[in-house]
Amino acid sequence: MRYVLTNAEMRAADEFTMESGVSSRTLMERAGKAVAKLAEKALSYLSEKSVAVVCGSGNNGGDGYCAARILAKKGFSVVVFEAFPPKTVECQLENARCRTPRINTLKKGYGLVIDCLYGTGFHGTLNERAAQIVKEINESGAFVLAADIPSGLAGDNGLCAGEAVRADMTAVIGEFKAGHLFNDGPDLCGELRVCDIGIVLPEKDYMRMYAPKDLCALFPKRKSRSNKGDYGRVAILGGSERYSGAPLLGMSAFKAGAGYVRLCVPDCIFSPLIGKYPEAILQKMPSANGVLAYDEAALSEIAAQSDSIAVGMGCCKDREIYRIVRYLLEHFTGTLVLDADALNSLAEFGVNALENKRCTVILTPHVKEFSRLCQTTVQEVCENGAALARAFAKRYGVTLMLKSNATLISDQSRAAVSSAGSPALAKGGSGDVLAGLTAAIAARTDDTLLACACASFILGESAISLSQTLGEYGVCASDLLQEIPKTVKKLESLARIK
Ligand SMILES: NC(=O)C1=CN([C@@H]2O[C@H](COP(=O)(O)OP(=O)(O)OC[C@H]3O[C@@H](n4cnc5c(N)ncnc54)[C@H](O)[C@@H]3O)[C@@H](O)[C@H]2O)[C@@H](O)CC1
Numbered sequence: 342m343r344y345v346l347t348n349a350e351m352r353a354a355d356e357f358t359m360e361s362g363v364s365s366r367t368l369m370e371r372a373g374k375a376v377a378k379l380a381e382k383a384l385s386y387l388s389e390k391s392v393a394v395v396c397g398s399g400n401n402g403g404d405g406y407c408a409a410r411i412l413a414k415k416g417f418s419v420v421v422f423e424a425f426p427p428k429t430v431e432c433q434l435e436n437a438r439c440r441t442p443r444i445n446t447l448k449k450g451y452g453l454v455i456d457c458l459y460g461t462g463f464h465g466t467l468n469e470r471a472a473q474i475v476k477e478i479n480e481s482g483a484f485v486l487a488a489d490i491p492s493g494l495a496g497d498n499g500l501c502a503g504e505a506v507r508a509d510m511t512a513v514i515g516e517f518k519a520g521h522l523f524n525d526g527p528d529l530c531g532e533l534r535v536c537d538i539g540i541v542l543p544e545k546d547y548m549r550m551y552a553p554k555d556l557c558a559l560f561p562k563r564k565s566r567s568n569k570g571d572y573g574r575v576a577i578l579g580g581s582e583r584y585s586g587a588p589l590l591g592m593s594a595f596k597a598g599a600g601y602v603r604l605c606v607p608d609c610i611f612s613p614l615i616g617k618y619p620e621a622i623l624q625k626m627p628s629a630n631g632v633l634a635y636d637e638a639a640l641s642e643i644a645a646q647s648d649s650i651a652v653g654m655g656c657c658k659d660r661e662i663y664r665i666v667r668y669l670l671e672h673f674t675g676t677l678v679l680d681a682d683a684l685n686s687l688a689e690f691g692v693n694a695l696e697n698k699r700c701t702v703i704l705t706p707h708v709k710e711f712s713r714l715c716q717t718t719v720q721e722v723c724e725n726g727a728a729l730a731r732a733f734a735k736r737y738g739v740t741l742m743l744k745s746n747a748t749l750i751s752d753q754s755r756a757a758v759s760s761a762g763s764p765a766l767a768k769g770g771s772g773d774v775l776a777g778l779t780a781a782i783a784a785r786t787d788d789t790l791l792a793c794a795c796a797s798f799i800l801g802e803s804a805i806s807l808s809q810t811l812g813e814y815g816v817c818a819s820d821l822l823q824e825i826p827k828t829v830k831k832l833e834s835l836a837r838i839k
């Protein structure tokens with residue numbers, strides 16, 4: 342497991358490391374060396390071997406002077422662009438120690454440009470001169486290596502207002518920052534390489550980034566003397582005349598190992614499903630105007646016979662759906678996954694229904710759905726998603742999975758990010774597949790944070806590997822159902838390695 346920090350947490354970790362006896366100069370030397378090492382590796386693949394290092398006034402600039410000195414000592418042709426005069430003591434020292442030639446404008450022709458203009462000290466927007474320099478870096482035609490984070494990208498949320506460096510590779514100094522993973526971060530950072538410089542983290546619950554090795558614990562070897570009841574009874578409650586396919590994608594629950602999957606759909610779409618999924622239990626629910634209708638007896642039976650229930654996929658926003666969700670919140674004692682129109686109905690008819698519940702609740706909104714639940718804007722969710730998710734999870738006692746290019750998961754005390762994924766998932770149906778996966782995995786564990794991270798990982802990895810054969814444009818949600826078992830098998834195999 343790795344951790345993902347905010348700029349302030351990273352600064353505190355730097356300070357804590359220094360208090361524990363490592364000097365600032367040593368840290369910078371390690372950072373510079375790590376950047377130089379990645380630069381050398383990149384240069385080994387480039388035909389043009391010349392390097393330009395663009396340095397700002399803070400310690401990110403200091404890393405740059407240090408890397409330039411090391412690369413020059415190794416015999417590379419290196420120039421330094423002093424974009425702004427050094428301000429911090431460390432930057433001044435490194436500037437003085439770096440004797441490579443200086444340039445005052447970045448022309449084309451370098452093989453590699455190292456961006457050391459701003460790191461975690463960046464805030465706000467680039468001034469005119471900085472924006473011009475960033476433009477020159479982006480137009481240089483060189484391979485761009487960003488030190489710590491591409492300049493212009495906000496370390497706390499991965500947003501950039503205006504110009505930002507578009508890197509081919511980013512040398513992540515110490516620990517991941519949220520900005521590497523969220524919003525514009527993945528498109529601007531290129532390949533992420535973590536450089537260990539011996540940072541000591543103060544005790545704190547940081548945002549987690551689980552590794553497959555942490556997730557595979559959810560796929561222990563199935564005992565030979567086991568039966569379907571041991572692997573979770575999942576109900577998928579969704580669909581409407583308009584969205585008749587959505588609940589079927591919840592068959593992903595079977596692909597993630599559930600023992601039983603019960604597909605509960607409105608009577609208006611029931612008949613065509615008979616025999617289509619021989620392994621599933623089919624349950625006919627009443628409908629009104631093509632949408633699921635409230636039926637207490639049926640809901641009571643579903644609640645009694647399920648360990649987890651996913652509700653909302655393709656339901657339509659409707660008062661009846663709200664009634665169904667309220668009933669399940671109040672009477673079900675397993676894990677309830679609220680997705681899509683269950684969330685939209687909650688937002689429309691009263692989020693406070695979440696206060697009165699007996700079950701464990703997981704909400705799986707995408708950014709727009711979450712903005713409706715919080716009665717705020719999509720922009721606000723993009724800027725402050727982590728804080729909003731934490732506050733919401735705490736306020737309502739739920740686990741929240743905020744889906745975007747990186748998925749943020751927050752329970753009442755912890756947070757995690759899952760960055761596995763592909764733009765191939767930006768299509769109708771992906772969320773329905775995820776809801777089924779989440780219900781299946783959450784049925785087998787009390788750790789909802791881990792279950793959500795695992796479901797998101799399986800979805801993301803399956804999309805990545807399918808994209809390699811079908812392409813990001815070609816993959817669609819039903820293809821994912823075929824790929825999921827292969828991803829699950831990888832976790833299963835990993836779980837067996839001692
Ligand atoms: N001990 C440390 O603090 C270490 C720091 N390291 C490096 O230092 C970086 C952080 O250094 P700093 O905190 O000095 O910050 P930066 O080097 O990221 O930049 C800070 C400078 O940029 C200016 N600035 C910020 N936003 C601006 C804007 N919108 N327009 C114009 N100027 C702006 C600030 O006023 C300040 O002068 C890390 O990202 C990492 O690369 C590493 O060397 C490891 C050790």
Ligand SMILES: [K+]
Nearest residue numbers: 456459488490
């Ligand atoms: K940088």
